[in-house]
Amino acid sequence: MIESFLRRMIKVGNLTVHLPGGRTLKAGDGSGAPVVLRLSAKTLRRIALHPGLAFGEAYMNGDLVIEQGGLWDLLDMVGRSGGRAPAKGRPPLLKRLKQTLKRRLQQANGRLASRRNVAHHYDLSNDLYRRFLDADMQYSCAYFRRPDMTLEEAQAAKKSHIADKLRIEPGQSVLDIGSGWGGMAMTLAKDYGAKVTGVTLSTEQLNLARDRVAAAGLAERITFELRDYRDLASSFDRIVSVGMLEHVGAPNLRAYFETVRRLLDTDGVALIHTIGRMEGPRATNAFTQKYIFPGGYVPAMSEVTQAIEEAGLWITDVEVLRLHYAETLKHWRQRFMADPEIPRLYPETFRRMWEFYLAGSEMGFRYAGHMVMQFQLTRRIDVLPNTRDYMLEKGA
Template identity: 60%
Template structure:
């Protein structure tokens, strides 16, 4: 059977047994590590997994067609990740790339709104159960291995604030502001005026409520606005965890807009997931069930657009395993509140998110994903010529201050 040959070719380490319909068992790996036992429950699911494993494996787990008898879905996905080097990375050819760009990545305004609603308009009660108190739904920054998720998310905001070189009274644009945590922190800590834009009505409503509760609604304003429709200028621009939703065909439009909105002496910081191994394509199951329209870029796809927009890269930082640790913390919190989440949604939803969180963590641990922070300017002398100012600003910002309301 083709599935037997494929599995034996790509699973060479670890201890995995897959029991097939009819009772046959395939023993895979070299017998080391945790024993994982998986059952494929029907010939229908066996055929689907054999025909399209990148899509059907996640679907089978969601629908009960793949059952773990020993170990968890995270253990299985981690095992697959540790064997990733035996599975060649798929790259899209020119024709396939054109079709993917046209069909999945175009992200025109109406489609972009629908894509955002698919994921971010889920109930905030879901996100409260596994995120930190500030509802930061992006990579945290762990200053030391023992840092808690809350500490690491505060450190992330502090790190971004330092790179923005903020001054009192400046106008700041937050593209993809989420539930408003970063915008509110900037408005409070740096005494700046922040406009946050989002395409999620759920995020917008909570961000506005938080600003009102914190007494910051005069300096932190939020709107349901596509980044392409924002009017400037702004002294500072920040975008965290939004660029992954822009779509590859829109990269030039995005950076042209950043350049148009940014003051001549302005600074922008773009924080996004990236991939270390060059252009590829979005994992099909993730594209269908979690992030429609999403794409993780290689820097080789991003930097030419930055250059053509007339922007200067004044700093690049690569955060390698920080997102893996962030996802591990989210996954642990999700599991701890799983019964509550199942009551909010259902068992199928919980299995879908378990698969999503585990796959995402594996991508950062084993498949070359990282986070990049690009600091951009229009003038070569806009930021200091050494990076010492970042640590100095973080130390100042670490002074205890009033917390912004989380709800």
Template identity: 55%
Template sequence: MKFIVQALVSRLVETGNLTVTYPDGSRQTFGDGTGNPVHMRINSRKALWGLAVDPAYYLGHHYGTGDIDIVEGDMYGLLKIVFTGNPDFQYYDTRWNRALERLRYLLRWAREKNSVVRSRRNVQHHYDLTGALYDLFLDQDRQYSCAYFERPDQSLDEAQLAKKRHIAAKLNINRPGQSVLDIGSGWGGMALYLARQLGAKVTGVTLSDEQHALSVKRASEAGLGDEVKFLLQDYRNTDGPFDRIVSVGMFEHVGRPNYLTFFKKSASLLKRDGVMLLHTIGRTDRPTANNPFIEKYIFPGGYIPALSEVMQAVEKSGLAVTDVEILRLHYAETLRHWRERFMARRDEAKALYDEKFCRIWEFYLAASESAFRWQNLIVFQLQLAHDQEAIPLTRDYIGRGEDCLKAHEGNPKGERRGPRQFPQEAAL
């Protein structure tokens, strides 16, 4: 197996500075010597076999088990060399890895057919980890989705606030008291923002016990218990109708067999003059299988769609697409912040769990950032409606809405119930 790994790495790394030590103690250097040096040590023959047979899974798996170590540099540096060392070749370009990817793609329906019970179990796998873990690397509002960097020098907290503002402006909430459904409401930040800044009446639904408990607590502490309610239930069991629907970072967990169900249910919950905003990770290329490491260790049952897969379901649902925006490197920057913050407090994460957990999460954050920065992952923001006149004719209303929200965010805390000025767009 050593010669297979050598051949693969030789093709992957034409530029960069990578040293590999094999289980037999031999050492080999790849690349042209430029950039920061990285030294990977393969500690066991099973890790060598894994890298030869299925690097997409076994690099992260064996880094987690300790069968692979990074003795110089870090995992992010290794992945940078792997994904940028030869732009004309990637590990999945080999005949064997294309066959593996094809097999995973053919078996996708069994993994992604998420019933109500299975969806809850999958969500609990990730989101019911202790909240103390997420406090180590998320912003103060616990936004666990792509931030929106209006400026390169923005802090994570500023960019996450800008994300909420951008989404709120696209929802075009134009009067107090409008009803909003937040599908996959997380720890409640989006729902609380819409209630506080726009006077919306928000219902958030989540399948995570941890998220639900904290969301309810946050609404009560903010004095928004009458404006915001959080339900521990599946979106498929939700009753409407609503003036607006928002879903941020939840669609990745739906699974392709349920896409039409998701959009048909959303269509039935949305009023005829309503607006929906869907924010989801997507891919720039053709439909393919999920990363097997992420599937097993991080997000079981999930899938990252191509835009074509989403549109097919939307077209059959009764909803119409009224706006599409692609956020390209925003998630790469978000993940950079998360990775750096996690690594700065890694010892605290280890105290909460163990070394294997930290290694798996270190790989997850580094690999995810790499995928958004150098591979095929992006974020889609899709605006949907029944009636095309539900949205102003031009996109100018988004910027005006953001400006109004910025001004309102600066109000003293005690003025949140005061008069609220909305952009006047009804004539368009």
């Protein structure tokens, strides 16, 4: 079983696995730099039976020891071998029913559950995120207009690209759903003259965002609230949401877009930036669900477009960003691993968990069909120009 599993997972590359008792297993075609692992037969059996959870746990807990090469070298070998390739077609009916039931149980995401899930990840420590994000603390996919851009340049390009799609004019009111550490709101207020209301469920993010706004002298233009977006009542000229839809959960997608429609002015424009998957609806990876983003879900484009249609919104533009997040995650992973203080500040198990999360996420965008989707939405058909030229003029 173990040898069969390795042959299925590793078709290219040069992998050696040392088992107790002196037994050695090899997989791949022998090409490239060698990767050498040492682990128990029991651990390898667990990985073969439950790869979505056991692989990450084995690395996190030190049961999977990489003696030569690194974690990314191993995951890249799996990816290049097609071990995480997106599935084709629809799953069998019974599997679809099980996945639907699992999504409903894991992703109910009422107000209390949403607050708890956000705190699990985003309230860890602002200092942790400072160590691997860009200076503006953008924790979402950057936009690499050129492949040689720095992370800071690509994150600034992302904000500019979104602002151009929103077609903001000075004095307009903007709602930022999931406002994070405030970078998007500050850009829209300072560079475009908007008046921004940001809502978040993270107390750590809220406190730092308020401090940053005060230090920048933007307090008259920006307000941040610890509040669920579903509890808002005012209408806004523009709505932006970057990297928040992934926390909504499949059962709540329609309610999310119905709320966007209710809060959006009749002549308003919304821009929703979210991770998506190129295959159809699937279950969340078990390791991610348990350790990283409880309640989270990466939706298929078909799920998002159906929810938008049911909410009665116009989809006026869709853009798919391919490989931009893979490059973003590469920058984050390299900064995380290079920070000399992280080994002193955080336990080894935590560091290994985060390394696996960052490296595994990068592999998802390089090999496993993950992408980023940007949906431009309106309530009326004639709110925006008929061509896309206005989105591209500044960034050309």
